[in-house]
Amino acid sequence: MRPPEILVFDSGVGGLSVAQCIAGVIPAARLTYVADNLCFPYGDQPEAVVVSRCVALIRQSLAAKPADVVVIACNTASTVALTFLRQAIDVPVVGVVPAIKPAAALSVNRRIGLLATPATVRRPYLDGLIAEFASDCTLERVGHPDLVHWIEAWVRGESDLPGKALERVLQPFRDAGVDTIVLGCTHYPLILAALQAQLPEVRHWVDSGEAVARRTLHLLQASGFCQGGEKAGAAPVVTALFTGEVPAGIGDYLAGLGLVSERLAGNWPAFTEAV
Structure with missing residues (x-):
């Protein structure tokens, strides 16, 4: 065949x-x-x-x-x-779709982060996923407009990922004490190692791939x-x-x-x- x-x-x-x-x-x-x-x-x-x-x-x-x-x-x-x-x-x-369901199954402290684009974090469809699969969880949403552009430039070899700026983007997850983060954009698994280095305390990183x-x-x-x-x-x-x-x-x-x-x-x- x-x-x-x-x-x-x-x-x-x-x-x-x-x-x-x-x-x-x-x-x-x-x-x-x-x-x-x-x-x-x-x-x-x-x-x-x-x-x-x-x-x-x-x-x-x-x-x-x-x-x-x-x-x-x-x-x-x-x-x-x-x-x-x-x-x-x-x-x-x-x-x-953002992997809210598996993230909710993995989270121990019921505090989940969602790293996505601004468009994704605003969509009513996301609210439906959270209500259906993670209603008992606190969900911290971060939708940053520049992150996908940083990744595209990094893939092209034009620039390194801006470490200090990335640290600031991820700060709400530190403040919220999340133990699981959903990568709600397909760009983000490409920089998983950099994300893990920024947030070593996060136990689970979940995407839809x-x-x-x-x-x-x-x-x-x-x-x-x-x-x-x-x-x-x-x-x-x-x-x-x-x-x-x-x-x-x-x-x-x-x-x-x-x-x-x-x-x-x-x-x-x-x-x-x-x-």
Whole structure:
């Protein structure tokens, strides 16, 4: 049987944390990564723009290269565009949500931190997750507008993470004495080591990557694919497409994640090849 094809979509490089989890759980998969970095970050865009771009870009990608599962590796896009996308395509779609339920199961002192984007911490959908799964917990929300930009610049090799600024961002979690933190943006697992160094007292760091990977595997198995134990050659990510410029140094960063790409293309769908 051919290896399964999976399309992973985000507005920036954050979805690579999810792609890495998928490659670990489904090593036989061939991944296409599409980043709408021309409109990054989606949290700053009107919802109508997010919906229209998600649907249009994913349909274009599927027309060029069919996929067996589409993964929306962006909390904002998952919240506002998932329903519209499922109506627009005939491919199973998996979205991401803040991992409130597993965090509540892990927390001992019932004090949980949520590190997310400003858009995510404001959404009523989050209030529903907390009411359903963590009503007995105190939840400290931190939504910082610059953190995703710091991570994007760090991935490009343009600057180090600003340690003192990051310390200030995380201070509310120290003050609240949380023992568990939910990483409510797919960018944040990329800097987990830096976050853990800042808050060594936090016992549990929770994100949605592994759950998304398991759900993707379940959908593939339901479609007749076997789990498979061999990697798809030397390149779990076979194509990485960016609607803007290809981020500097992204090939080396992918390799560091174990996600070596056969092809990088910018200004997609014009398919300007990276040098």
